[in-house]
Amino acid sequence: MSEENKLPDQTEDFDRIIPVNIEEEMKSAYIDYSMSVIVGRALPDVRDGFKPVHRRVLFGMHELGNNSNKPYKKSARIVGEVMGKYHPHGDSSIYDTLVRMAQEFTMRYPLADGQGNFGTQDGDPPAAMRYTEVRLQKLSEFILNDIEKDTVDFQLNFDDSLQEPTVLPSRVPQLLVNGSSGIAVGMATNMMPHNLSESIDGCIAYIDAVSEGNDIEVDELMKHVKAPDFPTGGIIYGMEGVVQAMKTGRGRVVVRGKCHVETKESGREKIVITEVPYQVSLDALTDKIGQLATNKVIEGIAYVNNETSKRGGIRIVVELKRDAVANVIINQLYKYSELQTSFGINNVAIVRGRPKTLNLKDLISEFIAFRMEVIIRRSQFELRKARERAHLLRGFLIALDNLDQVISIIRNSPNPEIAKENLINANLTLKTDHIIQLLGPEEAGHPIDEVQAKAILELRLQRLTGLERDKIRDEFADIMKTIAYLNDLLTDEKKRYGVIRHELQEAKDRFGDERKSSIEYLADEISIEDLIEDEDVVITISNLGYIKRTSATEYRQQKRGGRGGKGAATRQEDYVDKLFVASNHDMMLFFTEKGRCYWLKVYEIPQGEKNTKGRAIQNLIQIPGDDKIRAIVNIKKVNRQEYLQNHFILLCTKKGIIKKTRLEDFSRPRANGVNAITINDGDELLDAKITDGNNEIMLAVRSGRAIRFHESKVRPTGRGAIGVAGIEVDDKDDAVVGMICVPFENKEITVLVVSERGYGKRTKITDEEGNDIYRVTNRGGKGVKTINVTDKVGKLVGILDVKQTEDLIITCKSGITIRTAVSSIKESGRNTQGVILIKLNENDEIAAISKIDEQEEAMNEDEINIEPTEEISVETVEGLADVSSEDAPDEDMDEDTGGEEEMQED
Numbered sequence: 001m002s003e004e005n006k007l008p009d010q011t012e013d014f015d016r017i018i019p020v021n022i023e024e025e026m027k028s029a030y031i032d033y034s035m036s037v038i039v040g041r042a043l044p045d046v047r048d049g050f051k052p053v054h055r056r057v058l059f060g061m062h063e064l065g066n067n068s069n070k071p072y073k074k075s076a077r078i079v080g081e082v083m084g085k086y087h088p089h090g091d092s093s094i095y096d097t098l099v100r101m102a103q104e105f106t107m108r109y110p111l112a113d114g115q116g117n118f119g120t121q122d123g124d125p126p127a128a129m130r131y132t133e134v135r136l137q138k139l140s141e142f143i144l145n146d147i148e149k150d151t152v153d154f155q156l157n158f159d160d161s162l163q164e165p166t167v168l169p170s171r172v173p174q175l176l177v178n179g180s181s182g183i184a185v186g187m188a189t190n191m192m193p194h195n196l197s198e199s200i201d202g203c204i205a206y207i208d209a210v211s212e213g214n215d216i217e218v219d220e221l222m223k224h225v226k227a228p229d230f231p232t233g234g235i236i237y238g239m240e241g242v243v244q245a246m247k248t249g250r251g252r253v254v255v256r257g258k259c260h261v262e263t264k265e266s267g268r269e270k271i272v273i274t275e276v277p278y279q280v281s282l283d284a285l286t287d288k289i290g291q292l293a294t295n296k297v298i299e300g301i302a303y304v305n306n307e308t309s310k311r312g313g314i315r316i317v318v319e320l321k322r323d324a325v326a327n328v329i330i331n332q333l334y335k336y337s338e339l340q341t342s343f344g345i346n347n348v349a350i351v352r353g354r355p356k357t358l359n360l361k362d363l364i365s366e367f368i369a370f371r372m373e374v375i376i377r378r379s380q381f382e383l384r385k386a387r388e389r390a391h392l393l394r395g396f397l398i399a400l401d402n403l404d405q406v407i408s409i410i411r412n413s414p415n416p417e418i419a420k421e422n423l424i425n426a427n428l429t430l431k432t433d434h435i436i437q438l439l440g441p442e443e444a445g446h447p448i449d450e451v452q453a454k455a456i457l458e459l460r461l462q463r464l465t466g467l468e469r470d471k472i473r474d475e476f477a478d479i480m481k482t483i484a485y486l487n488d489l490l491t492d493e494k495k496r497y498g499v500i501r502h503e504l505q506e507a508k509d510r511f512g513d514e515r516k517s518s519i520e521y522l523a524d525e526i527s528i529e530d531l532i533e534d535e536d537v538v539i540t541i542s543n544l545g546y547i548k549r550t551s552a553t554e555y556r557q558q559k560r561g562g563r564g565g566k567g568a569a570t571r572q573e574d575y576v577d578k579l580f581v582a583s584n585h586d587m588m589l590f591f592t593e594k595g596r597c598y599w600l601k602v603y604e605i606p607q608g609e610k611n612t613k614g615r616a617i618q619n620l621i622q623i624p625g626d627d628k629i630r631a632i633v634n635i636k637k638v639n640r641q642e643y644l645q646n647h648f649i650l651l652c653t654k655k656g657i658i659k660k661t662r663l664e665d666f667s668r669p670r671a672n673g674v675n676a677i678t679i680n681d682g683d684e685l686l687d688a689k690i691t692d693g694n695n696e697i698m699l700a701v702r703s704g705r706a707i708r709f710h711e712s713k714v715r716p717t718g719r720g721a722i723g724v725a726g727i728e729v730d731d732k733d734d735a736v737v738g739m740i741c742v743p744f745e746n747k748e749i750t751v752l753v754v755s756e757r758g759y760g761k762r763t764k765i766t767d768e769e770g771n772d773i774y775r776v777t778n779r780g781g782k783g784v785k786t787i788n789v790t791d792k793v794g795k796l797v798g799i800l801d802v803k804q805t806e807d808l809i810i811t812c813k814s815g816i817t818i819r820t821a822v823s824s825i826k827e828s829g830r831n832t833q834g835v836i837l838i839k840l841n842e843n844d845e846i847a848a849i850s851k852i853d854e855q856e857e858a859m860n861e862d863e864i865n866i867e868p869t870e871e872i873s874v875e876t877v878e879g880l881a882d883v884s885s886e887d888a889p890d891e892d893m894d895e896d897t898g899g900e901e902e903m904q905e906d
Contacts, residue, residue, distance in 0.1 A: 305319075633690050756794035764827060810849050
């Protein structure tokens with residue numbers, strides 16, 4: 001064939017080719033593909049919360065009759081049924097979906113009831129589908145209820161041979177309850193599971209508001225739907241990201257595993273992990289902790305083992321070395337391992353065929369709108385069926401009212417067709433009065449039609465007995481009531497909301513449970529003071545750094561001179577070094593001997609019984625091992641700016657240095673503390689007080705001297721300053737033992753001093769004539785005698801400002817604690833040794849003194865219960881006489897008026 005002959009044919013071929021822009025063609029094709037993935041595979045529908053594969057698996061099991069009250073069926077049979085009829089994408093995707101729906105550690109509320117190996121939380125895979133069996137859970141049947149009542153649309157399957165539902169008529173907010181995750185094209189979804197009871201409570205709150213014509217905001221819904229609730233439990237740590245997700249549909253939730261500390265018989269501690277974050281493998285977590293210990297990332301771990309069993313639940317044991325602090329190790333595990341995990345919340349779902357990001361209110365409103373549509377369609381279906389049944393029953397009633405004539409027509413008809421025609425043409429009508437009244441004269445006058453005539457011919461003769469005739473009449477009356485109810489329901493939206501509410505409540509009653517994941521709020525997210533009783537507590541810190549808080553009511557009042565009761569179970573070489581009384585709602589400022597300041601709420605201090613040793617303070621605040629708490633200040637109004645600006649923190653050291661800093665400088669807490677004062681070599685911080693700038697200060701030293709000067713003598717300086725001289729401390733063995741900072745014009749206040757051998761006394765600031773007993777001097781002087789120090793009395797250990805209505809709490813190095821009324825300690829002069837406040841055992845000494853405001857009724861000495869310990873022998877309480885000033889040794893020390901530039905001693 002010549003070339004000329006080919007050209008016309010080629011021209012015709014070119015005419016059939018349509019040139020297109022390749023960029024536009026790729027864009028269009030990719031959009032079609034991406035939308036197919038988004039809508040058809042990866043993202044859940046907001047109405048029932050399912051992706052197509054989940055929906056097809058549940059519908060396939062429903063079609064097979066694989067219900068919860070029927071025997072299990074092989075998983076392979078379910079997979080084959082679904083793949084062959086509805087989901088032609090391979091058996092692995094179907095079986096993986098089926099396995100996931102049966103795993104209790106994956107689904108908050110499993111939808112399939114599996115029998116066999118469906119995998120473990122350790123990361124073990126499930127057995128092959130030929131070995132496992134499965135059936136529907138009761139919750140799944142609840143989700144599939146009413147699917148036969150035209151409640152949802154159906155569509156053709158992949159080969160147009162069968163019908164499958166486009167959505168399931170779920171009675172529970174499945175998407176909110178079980179969540180979903182998936183990666184589509186250009187978008188993804190990651191929705192957290194929630195507690196079913198909480199989710200339904202949120203839906204009911206929304207219905208109650210909307211049905212009354214009101215609106216409801218996310219904040220109100222969050223009173224019911226508090227946070228995600230994971231099937232593996234754990235602790236939701238912080239609510240900021242959760243609140244953001246509830247309001248915007250995007251956020252971040254931090255989940256921690258649950259653990260506690262156990263003590264072995266050898267005294268060593270071990271951390272026991274009982275819950276891990278969602279989707280964290282137990283074996284992987286155990287291996288990670290082992291690697292961290294091996295690589296010295298976390299020091300202090302001796303051994304880690306996964307002791308999890310089906311009967312005993314999750315148990316990962318982390319054994320610690322002897323010197324390890326358990327709380328420090330736990331915090332390191334949170335930081336470096338999967339014991340703390342964060343999840344990004346991205347609530348993307350298909351809403352009316354389009355992907356959309358949804359907040360909590362959107363999720364609930366879309367579900368309720370869908371349930372409203374289901375109720376309407378179900379009511380219409382049931383109304384249609386009720387009317388059809390009522391129509392047949394009306395035909396039966398006509399036949400019963402004209403029974404003889406009907407029988408005659410049937411007997412005289414040669415065949416069924418003619419009998420049917422004769423019944424229609426006989427113009428038979430109702431004759432029973434109450435049926436006519438029920439239907440109305442117009443409706444009752446209709447003769448038998450073709451449908452009714454056919455049903456009459458098929459009626460069994462036994463239905464013509466008297467009892468059966470009554471059943472037909474009763475059924476007709478009931479069906480008419482049903483029709484009236486359904487008509488009313490379809491015209492009244494408020495009643496439909498009531499039906500939705502009732503069905504949701506039924507679901508909650510049947511399937512609701514308690515939360516598995518607890519919520520731990522961060523300090524800046526919620527004020528939990530309202531949840532904690534505001535009562536006085538006694539805070540004790542031992543010499544080795546153990547802290548606890550105990551209700552002040554546990555320290556029962558005793559008579560002066562009593563032996564006391566066991567106050568704290570300490571180690572033999574430990575003793576209570578600091579005792580302080582505060583309120584549960586106070587903010588505590590902890591000052592260490594090296595001059596650092598740390599913050600802690602009183603209620604955050606672990607509570608313990610009076611005779612327990614407490615918790616290591618390093619487990620609560622980040623204090624270096626070579627530092628220790630020396631002073632505590634409780635702040636009641638830390639959030640008021642005016643209070644912060646007009647109050648100060650006074651600090652003093654053992655070498656007599658004093659410093660004043662504005663409280664505002666300590667108003668911004670830091671986890672690792674701040675520098676409060678610069679300490680000179682060989683010196684230590686001793687005490688700290690809060691003041692308003694108009695008080696007087698008294699410092700006392702071990703040798704029995706005290707100095708009094710006005711606060712204005714100390715100017716405010718920054719946190720990093722050293723301070724100025726408060727009292728002269730010459731002797732190397734001498735040191736400051738305490739500081740008082742009070743308005744001394746208050747005549748009720750007296751100065752209480754206590755010696756290390758249990759002696760004490762109260763002395764007024766001024767006498768009755770107004771003369772100073774403690775003379776006001778400049779700071780930096782030697783001071784005057786405040787107690788007569790002897791070998792019998794011992795050195796001075798403490799000084800307090802007290803009132804008659806207060807109680808004194810004395811703690812000894814042995815752990816013995818006594819509480820006695822200040823009013824029982826008599827007043828005496830400066831130059832006396834005082835009276836015995838507590839009888840001490842040999843080699844025992846006073847360790848700390850403190851006061852409490854609320855005075856309790858005194859107990860008789862014979863009512864005192866003393867708990868013996870190995871270190872302390874219990875003796876009978878003896879009455880001890882006061883040692884007055886006349887009995888004191890005749891030692892004298894004149895008052896001293898030392899100043900900043902010149903100090904002299906008489």
